Amino acid sequence: MKLKHIILRSVYIIMPAAIVMAFLWAPPAEILGEASRIMYFHVPLAWVSVLAFVVSGVLSITHLADRNRRFTGLDEWAYHSASTGMVFTILTVITGSIWAKISWGVYWNWDPRETSIVIILLIYIAYLSLRSALAHTENRGRIGSAYLILAMITLPFFIFLVPRIYDSLHPDPIINFDRTIYLDGRMRVTLGVAILAFTLLYSYIVNILNRIAILNNTVEDTFHEDH
Amino acid sequence: MRIIKTIIVAMSICLIPMMMSTGLHFFMARAQTGAVVSSGENLKITVTPVRKDEGAVPSAVLYRVLGVVLIIWAGLAAYLFIIDRRVARIEKEIHLTE
Numbered sequence: 567m568k569l570k571h572i573i574l575r576s577v578y579i580i581m582p583a584a585i586v587m588a589f590l591w592a593p594p595a596e597i598l599g600e601a602s603r604i605m606y607f608h609v610p611l612a613w614v615s616v617l618a619f620v621v622s623g624v625l626s627i628t629h630l631a632d633r634n635r636r637f638t639g640l641d642e643w644a645y646h647s648a649s650t651g652m653v654f655t656i657l658t659v660i661t662g663s664i665w666a667k668i669s670w671g672v673y674w675n676w677d678p679r680e681t682s683i684v685i686i687l688l689i690y691i692a693y694l695s696l697r698s699a700l701a702h703t704e705n706r707g708r709i710g711s712a713y714l715i716l717a718m719i720t721l722p723f724f725i726f727l728v729p730r731i732y733d734s735l736h737p738d739p740i741i742n743f744d745r746t747i748y749l750d751g752r753m754r755v756t757l758g759v760a761i762l763a764f765t766l767l768y769s770y771i772v773n774i775l776n777r778i779a780i781l782n783n784t785v786e787d788t789f790h791e792d793h
Numbered sequence: 794m795r796i797i798k799t800i801i802v803a804m805s806i807c808l809i810p811m812m813m814s815t816g817l818h819f820f821m822a823r824a825q826t827g828a829v830v831s832s833g834e835n836l837k838i839t840v841t842p843v844r845k846d847e848g849a850v851p852s853a854v855l856y857r858v859l860g861v862v863l864i865i866w867a868g869l870a871a872y873l874f875i876i877d878r879r880v881a882r883i884e885k886e887i888h889l890t891e
C-alpha cells in the first residue's frame with residue numbers, strides 16, 4: 567500500500583479520536599460551558615472549506631497555465647475540491663447556526679460573518695450550475711477554471727475583511743490580531759487533532775473522487791479506441 | 794458526483810427555511826425593540842475559552858451527543874470504506890487488463 571493511502575486512511579483512527587477528545591477530554595469553556603465543544607467541529611469545518619476553495623483555485627490556475635497539457639483532468643480535480651468544499655461550508659453553516667442558537671438565542675441573525683458565508687455559498691452554487699450547464703462543451707474546463715480563480719480572489723474579502731470592517735457578534739478568531747491564542751492547553755491539542763482529522767477527511771474524499779474520475783476517463787478512452 | 798449534489802441540495806433545502814424563520818424573527822425583534830441585534834456594541838459577546846471545572850463529570854446528555862456523533866461518523870466511514878475498496882478493486886482489474 568502506498569504511503570499516501572496509509573496517511574489518508576489514518577482518518578479512520580484520527581477522526582474518532584478527535585470526536586472522543588472533543589467530548590470527553592477537552593474541558594468546557596468558561597462562558598459557553600459544554601456547548602463550546604461544537605468549536606471542535608465548527609472551526610475545522612470552516613478551515614477545510616477555505617482550504618478546499620483555495621485548492622480548487624490553485625488547481626484551476628495550474629490547469630489554465632498548462633498549455634502543453636502535461637497534466638490532464640486538473641479542472642475535474644478542481645471541481646471535486648470545490649464541490650467537497652461546498653458540503654463542508656454547508657456543514658460549517660449548520661454547526662455555526664447551532665452554536666448561534668445556544669449563545670445568541672437565534673439560529674441566524676445576518677451577522678457579517680453569516681452573510682459572508684451565504685454569499686460564498688451562492689458564488690460556488692453558481693459555479694456548480696455553470697459547470698453543469700457547460701456539460702459536453704470543449705470550453706467547460708477553461709471557463710470553469712477561470713470562474714474558480716475569480717471565486718478564490720473574492721475569498722479573502724468575504725472571510726477576513728468583511729467581518730472585521732463591520733461590528734460582529736461572532737467571537738474573535740482563535741488566533742487574534744495580537745497573535746495570542748486564548749485556549750487552554752488541552753483545548754489547543756483537541757482543536758489541532760480535529761483540524762488534522764477534517765483535513766484528512768477532505769483529502770480522502772477528494773482522492774476517491776479523483777480516482778473515480780481517472781477510472782471513468784480510462785474506460786472512456788478504451789471504449790473510443792475500440793470503436 | 795450525484796451523491797454530493799444530492800447532499801448539497803438536501804442541505805440547502807434544510808437551510809433556507811431555517812434562515813427565513815430566523816431572519817423574520819430578527820426583523821420582528823428589531824421592529825418591537827428598535828434594537829439592531831447584529832451590530833449592537835453593548836450586545837457583543839467576548840468568548841475566552843478557558844478551563845472551568847477541571848474535575849467535572851460529563852453529563853449524560855454529553856454521552857448521548859457523543860454517541861450520536863460517533864454513529865454518524867461510523868456510517869460515513871463505512872460508506873467511504875466500501876467506495877474506496879470498490880475503486881481499488883476496479884483499478885486493479887484495469888491495470889491487469891492493460
